[in-house]
Amino acid sequence: MKAGQFFSGKDVRIKQVQKPIPKKDEALIKVSSAGICGTDMMIFFGKHPRAEAPLIMGHEFSGIIDSINGVSDFTVGDRVVIEPTISCGKCPACEAGQMHVCQELKLIGIDMDGGFAEYVTVPINRLHRVPKELSLSVAALAEPLAVAVHTVRRSSLKIGENVAILGAGPIGLLIGMIAKLNGANNIFISDISPYRLEKAKDLGLHPINAGEKDVVDGILSYTNGKLIDTVFEVAGTETTLEQTVKLIKTQGKIVVVSVFKNRPLIDLTSMHFNEISLTTTRCYSKDDFRTAIDIMAGGKVDISAVISHQLKIEEIEKGFSLMGEPDKSLKILIQP
Structure with missing residues (x-):
């Protein structure tokens, strides 16, 4: 499959990589849209303390379930948006129900491969259904919202x-x-x-x-x-x-x-x-994420107003270049 991989400071390239296989309790997602954000730019410039090359970035993304390995209410073909935070479930913050400030918090697209690819595997419990009122491109912005x-x-x-x-x-x-x-x-x-x-x-x-x-x-x-x-x-x-x-x-x-x-x-x-x-403030809770989806589905905000570009994955280098020009860009979506 095609993937936009980060190799070193200011070096993101399209590569052919092995299509991932979902492990137990994971789903394989065919990515529809993935947003470039400030954290991705920090990785791009080689300044993120955790991100390690080679890495497929992208933690704001939506797509369609291609396959599932495990018991789930989701089915193949469901349209989904991914909540990218991964908590340990054991630290004091997690035990208090504040999973978003987990002491060992990790994110898909930062600590593991993310959405700048044709396919990505994610834990089933990180999936949210995309309501029929929402396009998958707009749904990709559930995370920043x-x-x-x-x-x-x-x-x-x-x-x-x-x-x-x-x-x-x-x-x-x-x-x-x-x-x-x-x-x-x-x-x-x-x-x-x-x-x-x-x-x-x-x-x-x-x-x-x-x-x-x-x-x-x-x-x-x-x-x-x-x-x-x-x-x-x-x-x-x-x-x-x-x-x-x-x-x-x-x-x-x-x-x-x-x-x-x-x-x-x-x-x-x-x-x-x-x-x-x-x-x-840091990240968001699961309830915040669901609220964001409901707000978008209800048409309560025009979130599409912050989308300035929608680029093919082959244009990912252009996307990162545009992100460095705030007089030309806002939210840039990469679409594999």
Whole structure:
């Protein structure tokens, strides 16, 4: 079968590899669509601490069951989307039912071969049915949408609150969609990419071009100086982290979504005197994943708006190149 394999920094190539055979309690999936995400880019640049070459990346993907090795309610031909997290089931987090923060958490497409291939094997218990209302290409985005669902839940967002999102990549835009769905009032979103900010405007968000104006001043000019109830940091820079503290109201909440590569500085003194809550978010629970599918199937958000390209697997190198150009791309789907 064809597969897009990662070999070393900036080296992803199409190779002919052996079609996998499902082990006990696994299903063989004929992949329909697989999204390139920021984590894949980290692997691509050789900066992911766990990913080891050669590796077939791709943890956001949908497809059709080709075969099943085990007892299951699923059948050959079912359309499915894959929840890629693999938990140990034994650590304190797992025993407490918080499988998504397992101490030994692994992901399909990072710790084992994933969806940038014609076929992939996955545990049966990682499968979710795709409702008939959903195309398989849109269903592939259940994973990033689940991240947004989990993030907004972690924020305890209340109806009518003003929100700021720092970073207008796919996750930032999806957080904006879910915040809007949950009753947020004004939703501001900043970035340096005019292309992504235009997408944000189309989605009913208030875009702030960080390359043209001070983000804090720009947002507070809209609110007549009123500080923000909840701020989501989704860019992963010290600049945006500093902006969160300047934007947040007394007793407001900052939610850090980014995974910082280096230890950042943050103004804890200001946070202390204003009783600011700081929370973080990682992955999603099974319930978040199911909720994401239900939201898409119900047409409650236009998730297709974040899809900028759909490429054949032979174009995977082009896909990774486009991902490095935020003025030209958002979510890129690879379709074997």
